[in-house]
Amino acid sequence: MSEPAPSDLRAHLDTVYRAESGRILATLVRLLGNLEAAEDAMHDAFNAALQAWPATGIPANPRAWLISTARFKAIDAFRRRARFDAAHDHIAAALHAEGPGPAAAADELPDDRLRLIFTCCHPALAPEARTALTLREVCGLTTEEIARAFLVSAPTIAQRIVRAKAKIRDERIPYQVPAGAELPGRLHAVLAVVYLLFNEGYSASSGASLTRVELSTEAIRLGRVLHGLLPEPEATGLLALMVLQESRRAARADAAGDLVRLEDQDRSAWDRTLIAEGVALVEQALATRRFGPYTLQAAIAAVHAGARRAEETDWRQICALYDALLEMQPSPVIALNRAVAVARVAGPAAGLALVDGLLARGELLDYHLAHATRADFCRRLGRVEDAREACRRALALATSERDQRHLEGRLKELG
């Protein structure tokens, strides 16, 4: 134990909050049976720490101290209300009967956080509410931080969270990990939230970067929790995919913050530790033979990661993986990515035929990358005028400044 200075203590508590609030809250929700009471008790416990720790020193196990204190705070709150409302009396009595326990750490169950994630990503909640709720309750971000990251106002996010919580309460959404036949569908909703968070942070322009990068970090943190607690191949596959994409972050943008294409990236800037982790995860997921689209996308990323130089990329392998992916998840965006791989193996004319087929079916007409890809194939076939035309169309459809700058550069190269 040590006696910290007040300012150090606040900083230390903030760190504890970011690292542990998700776990503490999850355990309290189970112990108290109610999200609001749990949050209240947790905040009160952090305030109590601020007052108590300067004198007592930081306890050896801060999390256990906070859980135990929060539990007493909750009993106090129920008692206080019981003075006006007899209904709360037996709740306080029941909570007290369970006692403080020998060490609160023993009260924690490893899947507490998992239950909370499944509650926050429940399909009964609006999709945009799921991400906000997960970031706040599981990752410990404030409403204001979430608002900054998604570029919306704090009251908008606050409303989403208030409504989602009311729904959890009113519809008695259970606080549990679904089992059996229900799991795959519910897991899909959870993984979708995590991947959305990751992409929100990964594809953002560098302008508003800092809080956005944090979203990717949080997504990977959640991915690790899911992978660690739930032996499902797609949870492993998603973590692999995020880790492999993250490994290229430093090489994705040049000094001016402009996008660098995969083939032009400085591969020595790729994070080898993350790549090794990602590849091991992909292999683990593939070995189950029960993998899905996230694992296949991770496998494609792993093939790219395995090429020390762009020319060494095993495009045949990538084509085969895209074939499997397209069969599993027929989507025009996947078909477009497959066309890029096919062009590498069979030439730009084969790729162009696939893209033109998509566009002729009315798919991806408003997707700037479809036209940018078409421009690239046309350029390689020497059809400069067609390439220019496609590039202009892509430019008109691109919304982020960074994409626009990138396309302007390519248009200039076409003369």
Added chain:
Amino acid sequence: MKFICLGYADPKLFATTPEKEMHAMMDRCFAYDDHLRANGHFTGGHALQPPSAGMLLRCVNGKVVATDGPFTETKEQIGGILILEARDLNHAVELISRHPGVTFGPWEIRPAADLDEMMRLSAARRGSPPAQ
């Protein structure tokens, strides 16, 4: 984060509620304030006398004009302010939504603005050291 919470109420409500009911209500409010205080959320505040006891100052054509009772025609008046310490806007909403005072009338929750930088720049313009 600090939030300034403005509680509104119809002054008529206070005048027409039976005394016993009024006492019970005030007891609930003060008990909840004590709970907020005990947990470091209640960092300041005050109840207000009715608007008829106050005055309104306004600058008209460069002259300060004082009139009595501001906005007396509005039904709901600010009955009190509470300075709340909360982690974020949602936490503030939760704390205030449990305040028995919400049954009197609406509450407005406004994040406190940080003017430190503005004051520092202003002090520099005025050539005076920043106030502590």
